[in-house]
Amino acid sequence: MVHSLLLVVLSALVCASLVSSQEYYYCADVSVAAGGGVSTTSQGYFSMKIGEGYSKYAFSVDLSAVDNCDFSVYPTVAYHIHTNTFVNSCTDTNGHYDPSLACSEKSQAHATSCTQLSRTSASGYVYTCSATAGTVTYSTPTGGCEVGDLSGKLGKITLPASKVAASSQVYTDYVPPYNYNYGQATTGVTSGWASIVFHCGDAAGTRIACGNFALTTQSGTASCGNFDADAWVQNESCDNNDDNADLSEAGFDALVAVVVLGWVLVAVLFVYACFCRGPLSGDAKPMMNSNSA
Known part of the structure; x- marks a missing residue:
């Protein structure tokens, strides 16, 4: 009986451990380029959520005030994660976040590691990342696309008449930014990430809007007033919810407490089985009478 209970508790703990991975929420208030600078x-x-082996994105940015891109000529918009924060201009953000050295011409490592590896157009290297418009999931192994090249992985946005660049639903990316790289300085082979940048569709990829990421909560109100993370739940159906069901912070804390208490119970049962009930293989058999035939 004790051994059966021990197996049941262990099985439950394994299942609980599989769904107890923490999720991290980030959000950037995005400002647009206007009047030669960036509007405040x-x-x-x-918004971005990073979990175990995936990230999810949702966004909405009004680009109607942009004055450095002719959307009648260039109606598509690209968007990337960049390595630095912006202060006065979107050009402050440096290049694309590229820890795997996929090496587009806009990679943060273009002039350093990419050049040393001959991964530049001058050396004949061709960056091959591209996506069909409307793609909402990216799962190709790292190497084809820079981690930060989100529109390369998920498709560029075609602006509607309202000039609001918005995700059609929550996008899923199975080659996500590394959470531990958030806010790190980009030095040598270490690549940090800090901001989101939107680009005009012209040949130069003119930067038209940008925002600095901030670590936030599921509700998002702590640092990003325009972000309502209820969209995560609203946009994820049960058959496409592959990120542990949007476990809230309170729910995660409760699950961790259950897991810890469960392991304590396992230890108690183990001690009881070993020292009070005999070997784990079963209760000790009665000793044979030495005088029996």
Whole structure:
């Protein structure tokens, strides 16, 4: 009986451990390029959730005030994660976050590691990342696309008449940014990430909007006023919810407590089985009478 209970508790703990991975929420208030600089007024948000082996994105940015891109000529918008924060201009953000050295011409490592590896157009290297418009999931192994090349992985946005660049649903990316790289300095082979940048569709990839990521909560109100993370639940159906069911912070803490208490119970049962009930293989058999035939 004790051994059966021990197996049941162990099985439950294994299942609980599989769903107890922490999720990290980030959000950026996005400002647009206007009047030769960057407006200080938020024109939307870019939200990101990073879990175990995936990330998810949702965003909405009003680009109608942009004055350095002719959307009638260039109606598509690219968007990437960049390595630095912006202060006065989107050009402050440096290059694309590229820890795997996929090496587009805009990689943060273009002039350093990519050049040393001959992964530049001048050396004949061709960056092959591209996605069909409307793609909402990316699962190709790292190497084809820079980790930070989100529109390369998920498709560029075609602006509607309202000029609001928005995700059609929550996008899923199975080659996510590394959570531990958030806010790290980009030095040598270490690549940090800090901001989101939107680009015009012109040949130069003119930077038209940007925002700095901040670590936040599921509700998002701590640092990103335009972000309502209820969208995570609203946009994820049961048959496409591959990220542990949007476990809330309170739910995660409760699950961790259950797991810890469960392991304590396992230890108690183990001690009881070993020292009070005999070997784990079963209760000790009665000793044979030495006088019996």
